[in-house]
Amino acid sequence: MTFLRALWDILHVAWFANPIYCYNRFVVFKILNSTNFSLVYRYIYDERVRKIGTVIYLHNVIRDKIMSKKSTPEYVKEIRRNQYSMDGNIEKIFLECEITSYPINVFQIARKLEFDIIYGKFKQDNVYGVMWDGDEPLNVGGKQMYRAILLNKQDSLERQAFTVAHEIGHFMLHCKDNTNFYERYHGGAEQTDSQKLIEDQADFFAANLLLPKKLMKAYISQHSNLSRSDLISKTCKDFLVEKDTVVRRFEELGYE
Known part of the structure; x- marks a missing residue:
């Protein structure tokens, strides 16, 4: 994604330098599917490609790709x-x-x-x-x-x-x-x-x-007066979790 952002910045400049409508999508396909970055740059600066407007189309494609991808915290x-x-x-x-x-x-x-x-x-x-x-x-x-x-x-x-x-x-x-x-x-x-x-x-x-461990241990300790079956039922109700999940979690935490 960092490479795409850098590439988009280059194309953004090229857009205003030569605003020509693009129609040669075959060349764009070759660029977008290339893993050879030097080849990508060569296409961008190739005068013949620039004249048919490929730069503008590639600019739009990469811009949309950058803007649409959700970021990861x-x-x-x-x-x-x-x-x-x-x-x-x-x-x-x-x-x-x-x-x-x-x-x-x-x-x-x-x-x-x-x-x-x-x-x-x-x-x-x-x-x-x-x-x-x-x-x-x-x-x-x-x-x-x-x-x-x-x-x-x-x-x-x-x-x-x-x-x-x-x-x-x-x-x-x-x-x-x-x-x-x-x-x-x-x-x-x-x-x-x-x-x-x-x-x-x-x-x-x-x-x-x-059912996080720290919270569950405190909860179980707080309700130690309950039988196991009653504690399971109460946990299901208080945590809004299905019984099978609660039973399995109790076993994982050593409360069998």
């Missing part, structure tokens, strides 16, 4: 570089997104990350949601979105919250600035070993986000 880049533990990841997110109490508002976190959240009905019953992050728009109902989470409107609030947390997990752990990321989150589908690995990682991240 610095703390997300730090998480992607594995600078923190899982607990550290969660604390960093809470700090940046101003999360101070439960239930954890994952919708607020998603919006802070510039996700559009859309509700709809999927053709397949077992689809919980879809996530997209890219430099090209995802078109849903005529609305173009570069970073979006689509939720199943028929799911419960608890299920929707876990889906959002799951997709935030993918965004934190698996997305890259220079790569488009698309995921359809559903249950019961066959998965390869690599697919299962990243889905398990996103699920684990979601459970930690919704």
Whole structure:
């Protein structure tokens, strides 16, 4: 992206130096798909190419590419570089997104990350949601979105919250600035070993986000007079999390 910005600045000057309408898109295609930067610069300064207006078209394409790509916050880049533990990841997110109490508002976190959240009905019953992050728009109902989470409107609030947390997990752990990321989150589908690995990682991240260790330990200690079954029921209600997730999280924290 830094290279594109520098290239755009050069083309911005060229635009005003020679405002000619571009019609030779084949040359532009060669430029945009070249990994040889010296070749790109040679095309830009080639007088024959400049005369047919390729500079102007390339200027527009790169400008649109720069302006449309959603930026990635610095703390997300730090998480992607594995600078923190899982607990550290969660604390960093809470700090940046101003999360101070439960239930954890994952919708607020998603919006802070510039996700559009859309509700709809999927053709397949077992689809919980879809996530997209890219430099090209995802078109849903005529609305173009570069970073979006689509939720199943028929799911419960608890299920929707876990889906959002799951997709935030993918965004934190698996997305890259220079790569488009698309995921359809559903249950019961066959998965390869690599697919299962990243889905398990996103699920684990979601459970930690919704039921963070530090908060959970204090909560469990505060309600130590309750039986395990009553504590699970109360946790589901207070944190707005499904029972299966709470039970699994209790086991992970050693409260069996």
